[in-house]
Structure formats: C-alpha cells, structure tokens
Amino acid sequence: MASTSDNGFRTRLGRVRGLGSAKSGGAHWLAYRMVAALLIPLTVWFLISIVRLAKAEHADAIAWLHQPVNAVLLLITLIATFHHAAFGMREVYEDYIHGKLARLAAIALTNGAAILLAAASVFAVLKIAFGA
C-alpha cells in the first residue's frame, strides 16, 4: 500500500474522509495554475509586442495583426487572460465577501463581464486578421 508511513497506519482515503468533498476543486486549482503558467511566455511576448507598437499608426497595428502568428498568439493570450482574471477575481470574492448571495452575484457578474470582453476583443482581432 502506498505511503501510509508518514501518518501512522491510516490510508490516504482514511485521512481525508469526513473533511468534506473537494468536488471539482482539484481540477479548478490545477486549471488555474496551468493557465497561469501558459500566461508567462504569452504575456512577455505581448509586452514586447506592444512596446514595439507604442508609437504605432493605425496601419502599423493592422499590419502587425495581419501576420497569422501574431493574431493566433494574441487570441490565445486574450482567452487565457480573461479566464485567469475571472478565476482570480473569484478567489478574491470567496475570501472577502461572506454573504452567499452577494458572493454568487459578484462571481456571476464578473464571469459575464469576462465573457463579454473576451468575445469583443477576440472579434476585434479576427476582424482585423481577416480584413483586407
């Protein structure tokens, strides 16, 4: 039997019984970290890109997004960013808002806003990328 040694003779299952179900908590925790790790290279790329576009005219920005590599990387960056922002804000609400209804409302409103902004920004990128 695997690793009972560090905590007497109790099995792993025995130790967590009665502590309440984690439900989808484990998957949620891992997904949050995976997206966070993904955002490290993506946001560094994004930062370098916007520094180079700092004084851009409209035509420069359009030309930049016409390149498939830039459009695809920006789309992934945007989706990952809004996912990470919504998850992060949820953690803040769960820690600081103690009323159940208020907490649910804050989480739902933030998720709704994140979906709206993600859709708008993704649409903008696609419009430019596919535009003439």
Added chain:
Amino acid sequence: MSETSVAKKARPLSPHLQVYRLPLPAVSSITHRITGIALTVGTLVLTWWLVAAASGPDDFDTAQRVLGSPIGLLALLGWTWAFGYHLLKGIQHLIWDAGVGVNTASAQRNSALVFGASFVLTAIVWIAAFAL
C-alpha cells in the same frame, strides 16, 4: 460523528488585515492581489484599444491619443508595474505551489526580490518604449 458540529463552529474568516501586523511577505502577498484586480480592470482598456483598432483609423487615433496623454501615460506606467509585479510574484507562487522554498527565509528574500525586480522591469520597458 462530529462532522456537523465542526462545520457549524464559527471559524475565523479572512481577511485578517486588522489583526496582524504586516511583515514584508504579507505586503507582497496583498500587493499580488491588488495588482491582479487592477490588471483585471485594465482588460477594459485592452479591449477598448483592440475594438478601436478594428473599427478604423479615426477611432484608433483617438485611443492612441488618450493613451498618449499625461493621464494615459501615467495609467500605462502603473499598468506596466502592476503587470511586472503580478508576473514575477505569480512565478514565485507557481514555484511555491510545486512545493519548493516554502519557508519564512525564502518568503522574506523573494518578496524583496519581486518588489525590486518589478521596478527594474518597469524601467526597462519604458526606456525601450521611448528608445525604439
């Protein structure tokens, strides 16, 4: 079983900001959250900038002019620092989540490191943005 009585007992809830004094790692931790919230709000500006780029040269020029105004530049400077700090502290959190360096000395040292590096990163980005 004592499950229900455990669940019903009034447990202390975060935040404990009024209870404890704030050593450097605590300041560093709450700064991570504050920068995360600020960056979430900043996604509004990012979406606006992309939508402006997609809707044409006039709207894009307006967006560039607002972002290039003194207040716009100040907001972008704050955004750059918040981004750099959240990125660096986020990397530290991922290292902690992997179970590496979870001790007081490491927290003390890394908090100072993250603060220092975030200012250096901000300076590099802005020097690059104006030099290029």
